[in-house]
Amino acid sequence: xxxxxxxxxxxxxxxxxxxxxxxISMGLGLILVIMGILYVRTQNPVWRRLSFFWIKIYGLVFxxxxxxxxxxxxxxxxxxxxxxxxxxxIFGSLLAAEGIFAFFLEGxxxxxxxxxxxxxxxxxxxFSIVMVVFGAHFSAxxxxxxxxWMQTPAGYELAQTQYGTLAFMTSFPQVIMTPSFLARLWHTxxxxxxxxSSLVLSVSAYYLLKGRFEESARAAFKTAxxxxxxxxxxxxxxxxxxxxxxxxxxxxxxLAAMEGVWEDTACAPMTLAGWVKPETQRTVGxxxxxxxxxxxxxxxxxxxxxxxxxxxxxWAPVGWVFQSYHLMIVLGGLFVGIGLLGLLFAVWGERIWxxxxxxxxxxxxxxxxxLATMTGWWxxxxxxxxxxxxxxxxxxxxxxxxLTTGQLLFSNAMxxxxxxxxFVLFIYLLNEKIMHGPEPVxxxxxxxxxxxxxxxxxxxxxxx
Amino acid sequence: MWLNVVWFILxxxxxxxxxxxxxxxxxxxxxxxxxxxxxxxxxxxxxSIGPVWDGNEVWLVLGGGVLFAAFPMVYASLFSGFYTAMxxxxxxxxxxxxxxxFRSKRPSPGWRAAWDWVFFAASLGIALLLGxxxxxxxxxxxxxxxxxxxxxxxxxxNPFALLVGVTTVFMLATHGAIYLSMKADGAYLARIKRAIPxxxxxxxxxxxxxxxxxxxxxxxxxxxxxxxPLLIVLPGAAFLAVTAGWLMVRRGHYFRxxxxxxxxIAGLLFSAAAGLYPxxxxxxxxxxxxxxxxxxxxxxxxLVVMLVMALLGMPxxxxxxxxVYYIxxxxxxxxxxxx
Numbered sequence: 001x002x003x004x005x006x007x008x009x010x011x012x013x014x015x016x017x018x019x020x021x022x023x024i025s026m027g028l029g030l031i032l033v034i035m036g037i038l039y040v041r042t043q044n045p046v047w048r049r050l051s052f053f054w055i056k057i058y059g060l061v062f063x064x065x066x067x068x069x070x071x072x073x074x075x076x077x078x079x080x081x082x083x084x085x086x087x088x089x090i091f092g093s094l095l096a097a098e099g100i101f102a103f104f105l106e107g108x109x110x111x112x113x114x115x116x117x118x119x120x121x122x123x124x125x126x127f128s129i130v131m132v133v134f135g136a137h138f139s140a141x142x143x144x145x146x147x148x149w150m151q152t153p154a155g156y157e158l159a160q161t162q163y164g165t166l167a168f169m170t171s172f173p174q175v176i177m178t179p180s181f182l183a184r185l186w187h188t189x190x191x192x193x194x195x196x197s198s199l200v201l202s203v204s205a206y207y208l209l210k211g212r213f214e215e216s217a218r219a220a221f222k223t224a225x226x227x228x229x230x231x232x233x234x235x236x237x238x239x240x241x242x243x244x245x246x247x248x249x250x251x252x253x254x255l256a257a258m259e260g261v262w263e264d265t266a267c268a269p270m271t272l273a274g275w276v277k278p279e280t281q282r283t284v285g286x287x288x289x290x291x292x293x294x295x296x297x298x299x300x301x302x303x304x305x306x307x308x309x310x311x312x313x314x315w316a317p318v319g320w321v322f323q324s325y326h327l328m329i330v331l332g333g334l335f336v337g338i339g340l341l342g343l344l345f346a347v348w349g350e351r352i353w354x355x356x357x358x359x360x361x362x363x364x365x366x367x368x369x370x371l372a373t374m375t376g377w378w379x380x381x382x383x384x385x386x387x388x389x390x391x392x393x394x395x396x397x398x399x400x401x402x403l404t405t406g407q408l409l410f411s412n413a414m415x416x417x418x419x420x421x422x423f424v425l426f427i428y429l430l431n432e433k434i435m436h437g438p439e440p441v442x443x444x445x446x447x448x449x450x451x452x453x454x455x456x457x458x459x460x461x462x463x464x
Numbered sequence: 465m466w467l468n469v470v471w472f473i474l475x476x477x478x479x480x481x482x483x484x485x486x487x488x489x490x491x492x493x494x495x496x497x498x499x500x501x502x503x504x505x506x507x508x509x510x511x512s513i514g515p516v517w518d519g520n521e522v523w524l525v526l527g528g529g530v531l532f533a534a535f536p537m538v539y540a541s542l543f544s545g546f547y548t549a550m551x552x553x554x555x556x557x558x559x560x561x562x563x564x565x566f567r568s569k570r571p572s573p574g575w576r577a578a579w580d581w582v583f584f585a586a587s588l589g590i591a592l593l594l595g596x597x598x599x600x601x602x603x604x605x606x607x608x609x610x611x612x613x614x615x616x617x618x619x620x621x622n623p624f625a626l627l628v629g630v631t632t633v634f635m636l637a638t639h640g641a642i643y644l645s646m647k648a649d650g651a652y653l654a655r656i657k658r659a660i661p662x663x664x665x666x667x668x669x670x671x672x673x674x675x676x677x678x679x680x681x682x683x684x685x686x687x688x689x690x691x692x693p694l695l696i697v698l699p700g701a702a703f704l705a706v707t708a709g710w711l712m713v714r715r716g717h718y719f720r721x722x723x724x725x726x727x728x729i730a731g732l733l734f735s736a737a738a739g740l741y742p743x744x745x746x747x748x749x750x751x752x753x754x755x756x757x758x759x760x761x762x763x764x765x766x767l768v769v770m771l772v773m774a775l776l777g778m779p780x781x782x783x784x785x786x787x788v789y790y791i792x793x794x795x796x797x798x799x800x801x802x803x
Contacts, residue, residue: 003795068558069525070524070554072552073528074500076534076539076543078543078551081541081544081611081612084532084540084543085540085561088537089766092529092534092536092539093769093773096534096773097770097773097777099529099530101773102742104519104522104525104781106786108519109788110518111516112513112515112791115514115515118799119792163610163611168765169765170763170765172765172769176664190802297580386580400544401610401612402547402612403547410548411547411551
């Protein structure tokens with residue numbers, strides 16, 4: 001239980017727990033924007049009812065995301081002070097930009113989104129939803145940017161100072177557009193849309209199985225299903241492979257850990273499922289010959305760099321990376337299957353509403369998409385080990401040197417207890433909201449009389 | 465060099481923004497058990513800050529981000545050096561968020577009373593901890609040549625820092641009470657109006673004691689004010705603001721009193737910052753170890769990039785923050801969507 005291990009453990013716990021929520025904020029946000037547009041265009045009250053219901057759930061998820069996100073903002077300084085000094089010039093400015101551009105957008109409009117339904121008209125309400133959702137995506141963009149710099153650093157120079165070697169920025173455009181940034185950004189955004197749409201599918205499928213709120217549930221299901229189908233295919237066919245190619249090009253040692261490749265190999269096989277044995281340097285399991293070489297380089301002759309090309313103390317934890325990665329891949333394939341099956345049963349005489357086993361499958365999707373997103377993130381972060389900044393700084397050199405085991409045991413225990421409490425409350429309240437369901441909206445004032453543009457907001461005040 | 469000064473001022477502005485904006489909703493929390501008696505009062509309190517507290521807290525996150533980007537040496541030394549205090553700040557920040565979100569989700573009085581208590585304790589805890597941390601920054605910390613701060617939570621709890629902590633609590637409670645007076649109505653409003661002058665008097669006494677202690681004990685700040693007597697305009701402005709605020713409270717102009725309270729908070733923070741300048745962290749071990757706005761800063765090109773981003777972003781921030789306050793202006797109305 002040395003301080004370094006405890007700081008790692010704490011960051012794993014807090015970052016993983018935080019990462020449950022932002023993908024829902026982005027994905028559910030996308031569905032809410034679609035519902036809002038449908039209401040403005042059709043005036044069908046079902047969309048208004050669904051908006052009120054899902055915004056309540058959004059508020060709950062958002063609160064958890066913010067509460068756990070603040071921890072992340074401060075933890076670099078508290079636990080990783082050497083890292084903070086090393087990258088402050090670069091990484092710090094991306095976090096500050098996230099605050100200026102994204103958090104204020106979200107924080108500013110969230111109140112209007114959560115409480116504005118009866119206070120402003122549908123268009124202005126939709127505008128606030130679009131702003132919050134845009135803010136959530138923008139926030140993620142800065143974070144992926146910062147994280148991509150840790151994976152594939154660029155636009156920097158190293159300088160000797162009284163506080164040791166520091167990374168200084170030489171080119172801001174290169175810092176924000178590192179080689180891995182765009183591939184990782186799209187992969188993460190689409191994963192988040194899958195998480196959000198699957199939450200709507202899960203809850204709606206549950207209502208349909210129980211025969212409750214059927215009209216709303218069908219409408220919500222039909223909104224989320226196309227999103228889920230399209231993006232699961234895009235993810236599996238396009239963005240996933242693109243991310244893997246990017247890793248092959250810029251972090252070949254990580255790819256070697258993901259696939260369990262030990263020696264430099266031409267015509268490398270792709271393991272679909274299996275097990276790595278680091279002691280004997282073997283990877284066993286179900287393999288497709290030459291597929292990995294073909295996927296990575298477009299030719300079966302492509303040589304895949306093996307783990308043995310770098311010193312052993314620069315290996316990622318191969319077993320963990322391999323299993324996280326393969327679990328993600330399997331789940332990604334499964335989503336395409338579930339989605340297409342759902343689509344087939346939906347267009348084939350709306351059989352889906354009567355097909356209970358398929359509805360039950362859809363209830364499970366939120367757990368599966370969360371698991372896939374989490375294992376994807378673990379693959380990226382565990383695969384980066386032992387580096388905190390790829391090739392430049394090792395994790396053990398990044399930790400705050402002044403922290404004691406006692407301090408860290410306290411903070412670890414605090415986060416475990418606090419986050420357990422948070423999670424129990426989250427599930428309890430989420431369940432309560434789901435049981436309560438989307439009820440008909442009580443209109444306190446006629447919708448038509450609510451201010452529905454910025455001009456209205458100010459004109460009304462002038463009259464009053 | 466001018467960039468470092470600009471970023472020092474901007475950093476103080478962001479912290480002042482946090483103290484003013486989140487300050488009133490922390491104050492509402494600190495007053496929660498004392499002024500809000502019925503469930504309706506308490507819901508009015510929560511909903512008076514409901515649409516804005518989340519945006520207000522962003523100022524703190526932004527403060528962390530600006531410190532990280534502009535003065536990374538301070539971000540690293542301060543946060544790791546104040547480790548346990550920082551962890552407790554995170555604990556109470558999270559508990560407060562949870563209390564606000566969860567309190568009104570169930571009608572049970574026991575549930576609500578428990579979360580009311582958490583809301584109060586967490587609001588008090590944030591104000592006290594941040595005040596104590598700031599007291600330690602004013603007094604100086606055992607900072608070594610590598611930028612590592614020695615000591616632990618207990619050594620932070622010295623009398624001067626505790627005085628700063630308690631003063632912060634009363635400052636924000638006063639600020640929160642003035643804010644509530646614009647939002648509440650009826651018997652609850654009458655109680656708030658009675659409390660405001662008393663809170664102001666307690667705060668004024670504490671702040672005078674703090675000023676005396678700061679001048680007597682802390683050579684660096686004292687010397688700086690003696691060397692640059694013109695700096696006295698900053699505490700002078702704060703004093704004028706608090707006096708004018710008192711008059712406005714007397715006359716029942718609560719919106720003006722709120723603006724003056726905000727001005728006073730900014731005035732006090734700038735007074736302290738001017739006293740520390742150009743230091744951000746003063747070492748009690750050796751003055752050459754001090755982290756200043758020059759030796760602790762990022763390189764000029766980072767500071768320029770950040771300045772461009774701030775100039776691009778801040779007008780929007782002010783625009784939509786103002787817009788939300790405008791839409792939710794006036795007395796609180798409770799609806800089914802409220803907290």
